[in-house]
Amino acid sequence: AQRVTQPEKLLSVFKGAPVELKCNYSYSGSPELFWYVQYSRQRLQLLLRHISRESIKGFTADLNKGETSFHLKKPFAQEEDSAMYYCALGGFNKFYFGSGTKLNVKP
Amino acid sequence: EAGVVQSPRYKIIEKKQPVAFWCNPISGHNTLYWYLQNLGQGPELLIRYENEEAVDDSQLPKDRFSAERLKGVDSTLKIQPAELGDSAVYLCASSSRGPGQGSEQYFGPGTRLTVT
Numbered sequence: 001a002q003r004v005t006q007p008e009k010l011l012s013v014f015k016g017a018p019v020e021l022k023c024n025y026s027y028s029g030s031p032e033l034f035w036y037v038q039y040s041r042q043r044l045q046l047l048l049r050h051i052s053r054e055s056i057k058g059f060t061a062d063l064n065k066g067e068t069s070f071h072l073k074k075p076f077a078q079e080e081d082s083a084m085y086y087c088a089l090g091g092f093n094k095f096y097f098g099s100g101t102k103l104n105v106k107p
Numbered sequence: 108e109a110g111v112v113q114s115p116r117y118k119i120i121e122k123k124q125p126v127a128f129w130c131n132p133i134s135g136h137n138t139l140y141w142y143l144q145n146l147g148q149g150p151e152l153l154i155r156y157e158n159e160e161a162v163d164d165s166q167l168p169k170d171r172f173s174a175e176r177l178k179g180v181d182s183t184l185k186i187q188p189a190e191l192g193d194s195a196v197y198l199c200a201s202s203s204r205g206p207g208q209g210s211e212q213y214f215g216p217g218t219r220l221t222v223t
Contacts, residue, residue: 009147032209043110044150044198044214051209086149090206093163095140097149 003027004089004098012104013077021072021101023061023087032090033063033070036097039083047072047085057081077105111215113199119221125187128218132180132201139176140212141184142198150198156182157205186220194222 005024013019025031035047048056050063050070061072070087082105087098112131120126132139137158142150153172155163158179167174171190176182186193196217204210 004149006149032206034211036212043216044200046211049209049211088149090209093155093206095152095155095206095212097142097151099147099149 003096004087006085006087006098006101008101009099010102010104012106014106015079016076019074019077019081019103019105021085021087021103023070023072023098025068025070025087025089027068027089027091029091033061034088034090035059035061035070035072036086036088037083038086044086077103079105079107081105111199111201111213113197113215113218115218116216117219117221119223120189122191122222123188125185126189126220127183127185128197128199128220130182130184130199130215132182132199133213136201136203136213137179138202138205138210139182140198140200140202141174141182142200144196144198144217146195153184155205162205189220189222191222194220196220 033050036044037047038044059074063070084100084102086100089096114129139156141153144150154167154174156176159176174184196219198217199215200212202210202212
């Protein structure tokens with residue numbers, strides 16, 4: 001069963017435009033949701049997690065249990081935000097990644 | 108702190124040959140993960156260790172894949188014999204606690220395997 005769905009393979013926006021990367025999940029119980037990011041030629045790293053309710057590099061994500069979503073948002077995209085973004089779910093002894101969305105911020 | 112260390116970074120082998128990957132996690136991290144990442148896909152968990160115990164190896168193809176973490180520190184993932192479909196990036200990650208406990212995973216740079 002697909003646990004984490006990222007419907008967009010590629011998202012292109014212009015610098016300064018708002019960006020939203022979609023993530024939907026399927027899990028019974030109370031999962032932990034994360035966003036991981038991989039910049040070019042760098043290793044995968046944590047961007048943010050829902051339990052922290054923090055904003056990192058201007059990005060925020062709200063867990064919507066009714067819609068089972070955890071979309072990643074930023075009001076004004078920057079060129080340095082271009083990267084691969086992975087939504088991930090941590091459950092009871094299990095961890096799942098989505099297939100990723102490539103964000104391309106154009107100048 | 109070097110972070111999670113993996114070697115080799117790249118490996119090219121012929122099909123039916125054996126191959127091994129090595130991972131050294133961040134010091135003090137009890138949980139170690141091996142992931143497989145195919146092109147255009149997200150990481151898929153192969154096996155998770157808590158200290159030296161493999162607590163989740165349900166996605167590990169046990170007919171050809173094996174792993175060990177003998178002293179609860181570094182780990183080795185082996186494929187024998189390799190098949191063409193095994194070409195992928197193999198990622199190692201570590202964390203201070205297991206999934207469901209809010210712990211961040213720290214990833215290594217990965218090993219890119221090409222089977223010809």
